Amino acid sequence: MEPNPPNERTVRLNKLHQLSQMGIDSYPARAKSDMTLKNLLEKFEEFVKSKKTITVCGRVISKRLHGKSAFAHIKDGSASFQIYAKLDLIGEDKYNLFKKMIDVGDFLQITGTLFRTRTEEETILVEDLKLLSKALLPLPEKWHGLVDEDKRIRYRYLDMLMDSEVKERFIIRAKITSTIRNYLDSLGYIEVETPILQRLYGGAFAKPFETHHNAMDMKLYLRIATELYLKRVIIGGIDKVYEIGKDFRNEGIDRMHNPEFTMIEIYQAFADYYDMMDLTENLVKYIAEKTTGTLKINYQETTTELTKPFARISFWEIIEKRTGRNFRDSTRDQLIAYLEDQHIEYDPKASNYVLVDEIFKERVERALIEPTFIIDYPLELSPLAKRKSGTKSIVERFEFFWYGFEIANAFTELNDPIDQRARFEEQMKLRAKGNLEAQVMDEDFLTAIEHGMPPTAGMGMGIDRIVMILTNSYSLKDVILFPLQRPLK
RNA sequence: GGGGGUGUAGCUCAGGUGGCAGAGCAACGGCCUUUUAAGCCGUGGGCCGAUGGUUCGAUUCCAUCCACCCUCACCA
Numbered sequence: 328m329e330p331n332p333p334n335e336r337t338v339r340l341n342k343l344h345q346l347s348q349m350g351i352d353s354y355p356a357r358a359k360s361d362m363t364l365k366n367l368l369e370k371f372e373e374f375v376k377s378k379k380t381i382t383v384c385g386r387v388i389s390k391r392l393h394g395k396s397a398f399a400h401i402k403d404g405s406a407s408f409q410i411y412a413k414l415d416l417i418g419e420d421k422y423n424l425f426k427k428m429i430d431v432g433d434f435l436q437i438t439g440t441l442f443r444t445r446t447e448e449e450t451i452l453v454e455d456l457k458l459l460s461k462a463l464l465p466l467p468e469k470w471h472g473l474v475d476e477d478k479r480i481r482y483r484y485l486d487m488l489m490d491s492e493v494k495e496r497f498i499i500r501a502k503i504t505s506t507i508r509n510y511l512d513s514l515g516y517i518e519v520e521t522p523i524l525q526r527l528y529g530g531a532f533a534k535p536f537e538t539h540h541n542a543m544d545m546k547l548y549l550r551i552a553t554e555l556y557l558k559r560v561i562i563g564g565i566d567k568v569y570e571i572g573k574d575f576r577n578e579g580i581d582r583m584h585n586p587e588f589t590m591i592e593i594y595q596a597f598a599d600y601y602d603m604m605d606l607t608e609n610l611v612k613y614i615a616e617k618t619t620g621t622l623k624i625n626y627q628e629t630t631t632e633l634t635k636p637f638a639r640i641s642f643w644e645i646i647e648k649r650t651g652r653n654f655r656d657s658t659r660d661q662l663i664a665y666l667e668d669q670h671i672e673y674d675p676k677a678s679n680y681v682l683v684d685e686i687f688k689e690r691v692e693r694a695l696i697e698p699t700f701i702i703d704y705p706l707e708l709s710p711l712a713k714r715k716s717g718t719k720s721i722v723e724r725f726e727f728f729w730y731g732f733e734i735a736n737a738f739t740e741l742n743d744p745i746d747q748r749a750r751f752e753e754q755m756k757l758r759a760k761g762n763l764e765a766q767v768m769d770e771d772f773l774t775a776i777e778h779g780m781p782p783t784a785g786m787g788m789g790i791d792r793i794v795m796i797l798t799n800s801y802s803l804k805d806v807i808l809f810p811l812q813r814p815l816k
Numbered sequence: 817g818g819g820g821g822u823g824u825a826g827c828u829c830a831g832g833u834g835g836c837a838g839a840g841c842a843a844c845g846g847c848c849u850u851u852u853a854a855g856c857c858g859u860g861g862g863c864c865g866a867u868g869g870u871u872c873g874a875u876u877c878c879a880u881c882c883a884c885c886c887u888c889a890c891c892a
Contacts, residue, residue, distance in 0.1 A: 334861070335826055335843055393855095394848035413849060431842075444850045468827035468841050470853055475827090477884040489827095532892060578891040579817095672889075684892050708892060764892075813883065 339463045342428050346458070351424075353461040358436050360384045365405035367441075371449050375441045382438040383408070383451070384459060387431050389469060397425060398450075401435060410437050411444070412453040425456060431469075432462030480810055499618055500794045500806055504571060506617045507591060507790075510610060516567040516593065521556035523549060523573070529772070530554030530711070532764040533576035536586075549575035553592045554711065554785065555772045558740060562780045566596040571790065582802040583732060585810060589790040596781040600723045600739045603784040604700055607727055607735055608637050611698065611793070618797050626730050626796050631697050637727075641703040642687070649691045654683050662686075676760075680707040695728035710750040710766055712738030727788070730796055737786035744777040 346353050361381050362370070374381060385401030385408065395414040400407050414422040429435065438455040467473045472489030479486040479493075487494040508518065526545070528535040530552030538547050553570045560568045571591045578584060595602065612633050616622055622633040640648070647653045654662060662682045666673050671689045673682055683705070695701070702725040703715060712722035723739035741747050751773070757765035794806040804810045 338843060389852075391851050391854055392848085393851065396849035396851090398851045398854085400852080409852075411850070415849080442850095444852090446850075446852080448850090448852075450850085465826050465842055470841080471828045473827075474829095475823090475884085477823090478827090480884090485827095534891090576891070579889085581887090581891085584891060677892085681892060688892085762892095815883080 335465045336463050339430060339461065342430070343461055343463070346428055346461070349424075351458060353458055355457070355459060358384050358434075358457075358459050360436070363405040364401070364403045364408040367408060368406055368449060371441060375443075378440055380438060380440055380454065381451075382436060384434065384436045387429060387433050387435060388466070390429070390431055392426060395422075397422075399429075401437065409444070409448055409450040410439070410453050411442075411450050412456070417453060417455070421456060424458075425453075429456075429458065430462065430465070432464070432466045434459035434462075477812075480804060480812055481815075483809055496798045496800065496806060497808060499798050502618050503614055503794055503797060504589075504790065506614045507571070507610065510613050511569055511593065514567070516569050516595075517565050519557070519560055519565070519568055519570055520572070521550075521553050521560070521570055523575075525550050527767055527769050527771070528552075529766050529769050531574075531576075532766070534578060534763055536575050536577050551576050552787065553590070554787070555769060557592055557594045557785070558780065558783065559772070559775045561594050561596050561783050562775050562778060566781075567594075569593040580811070582804070583792070585791065585803050585807055587811075588803070588807075590787055591790055592785065592787040594740070594783055594785040596783050598784040599782065600702070600725055600737055600784050603737045603739075603786045604639065604702075604725055607737065607786055607788070608698075608700075611727075611729075611734075614793070615797060624796065626799055627801065629696060629730070631729070633698060637698045637700055639700040639702055639725075642701055642705065643703070645691050645701055646683070646687055649694065650686065654686065657683075678707065680705045684708060692728060692733070693731040696730055698727070698729045700725045700727055707753075709738060710754055711741055711747075713741045713743075714746070732792055732796075733789075734792055734796075735786055735788040737784065740780075740783040740785050742776060742780040742782060744773055744780075747776060748773055 343353055359382050361383060364383055364385060367374075367381065367383055373379075383401075383403070385403040387399055388402045388407060389400045391398040397412045399410050399412075401410055402408075412422060412425050417425075436457040436459050437451055437453055439451040439453045442450055442452055444450050467485055467489050473479050473482065473486050483493075487497070512518070524538070524540070524547045526547065528548040528551050530550075531554070533551040535548040535551050538549065539545070540547055551574055553572060553574070557568055557570060569591060571589065573587050574590045575587050576584075577586060580586065593603070593606065595606075612622060615624055615633055624631055624633060643653070643655050650665075652665065654665070657665075657679075659679055659682075662679060663673075666682065666685065669686075669689070671685055673685045677685075691701075703721050704712070704724040704726075706712075706714060706720045706722050709722045709724050712724040715721045715723045725737050726733055727735035727737075741750065751766065751768045754766040755768055758767065791803050791806055794800070795803060798806060800806050
C-alpha cells in the first residue's frame, strides 16, 4: 500500500514493477534504429512503394487510445513521427503493453511499415515495439510547455524538449563557434588552451573567484581573461593564435552579465589595432551571414545593416559629438558640474578619466546601435595597451559596440617591458587605494616580455553577446544552457 | 544592495469584501479500429512558497523571510 494517494510517479513505479514481473527490461542496454525520423520522412514515399519494414526509435510525446487501436507520436532529435498500433495486427500482449504500460515520456523502438492516414499524415503501422527507457515523471503540459521562467532554467532539458526554438538556439550557438573556428583556422590562426586555474589573475578589471589546490596547498584564481598567457604564446613564436573559453568574474548577474561567460581572444604578431579592426569586422560579418543567411540583422525590433563598413570614431570625438562638449581638457570641477547637471551617478573618489568614462557610458555607449568601433582611448583606462605614437595620453585601443552593447575590446599590445612595469605600478597604487579591480603586478609576465615580444595586436570578443544578437535573444540566460541558480529549498 | 512584480494540483492558469479549494491538460477505471488539443462516462490528486501576527476562523488581511522575473546600481 502507498502511504499517500498515488501520484504520477508512484503510478509509474508500479508499472515498472509490473514490467519486471512480466520479464521485461525497462532499461535495455541496446537499441536498434535504421535511421532518424527525419530521414524516414524524407524516404517515406520510397518506403511506402517498396513496403519496406523499418525500425526507428523515439520518445513518446502523445498518445491517443481508440479501443482496439491507438495513435501516438514519437520524437527523436531530428523530427517527430506518428505511429499507429492495431490490436489485430500486433496481438493482445503487445497491444496491452502499449495501452497500459507505455506513458508519454517513455522511449520506444518501433518496427513497422509506412502508410498515410485519411488526413494524409505519414504514419508507421506498428508490427513490433520494444520499451527502451521508462520515464517516471510526466512531461509538461502538451501545448503550453514550460512557461515558468524559473522552471525553464532549472529543468532546461524539458524546456528544450517542449520548445523547439530553445533547442534551435543552442544549435545556432554551436554553429557560431564552429564558424569562428573555421574562419580563423582557414587564415592560419592556431587555437590553444591556456590555464583556467591561475596563480595570479590579470588581463582585465574584475574581481576573481578564488579556489585552493590541496596537493600543492596553494591559493588559485579562476581566470578573468586569457590575455597574459596568449601573449606568452606570441612570445613563444606562434604568430597568430586564439583561444575560445570560459572566463570567470565574480560580479553581479543581469541580462548582459553572467559570472562565467565565453570569450574569444585573438593575438597576432606584426599587426596593429587597425589590422585587428579589419579582422573583427570581417569575422562579425562572416558569422552573421553564415548563421542567419543575411547581413540584415534584426535584434529586438531594430534592424542594422552589416553591408557597409563599420563606423570608426575616436573616444573623445564621439563624446563631443553626443554631448556637444569637449571634456578633454576639462578640470575636475567642470566634469563634476556636468555629471551633477545631467543627473549621472558617479563615485566622488574616482579619477577624472573614470568620470569621463561615466559620461561615455551614459551618453554614448547605449546609443551605439549601429556596429561601431570607438578608437583611441585615454591611457589611464588601458594599462595593457600601447601608447599611440606622437601622443602622451592616448592608447591604440578600440572597442566594438553593437545594439548598445560592448562586444569586443582590442589594442595594439604594450610590448615595452619598462612601460609595462610602470603601468602595473600605477595599477598597484590604485589597488592600494582600495580599487579591488585594479590589476596585480605579474612578475612572471614581465619576465616573459623582457625576453622580447614582437609588435602585436590582440582582441577579445564576448561570444555569448554575439549569440544573443544573432539569435535575437533578450537575455544572456537565453543563450547559456544552464545559468547559475540557487538550489531549491 | 534599492524599487516593482510573481509564487494555488505533475504542467498551464482561474478564484476569493476572511467561512470545507476550481478548470483544462496529465493520471486512474470504463466505452471506442484513421485520431492528432481525439471524443464520451466516471474517479483520485492541494501544507494555496515558508514562518509569525491579527481573528472564533487566514489560502485570502498584516509583517518577516525564501525563490524567480523586471528595473536601477555594480560589472572602468
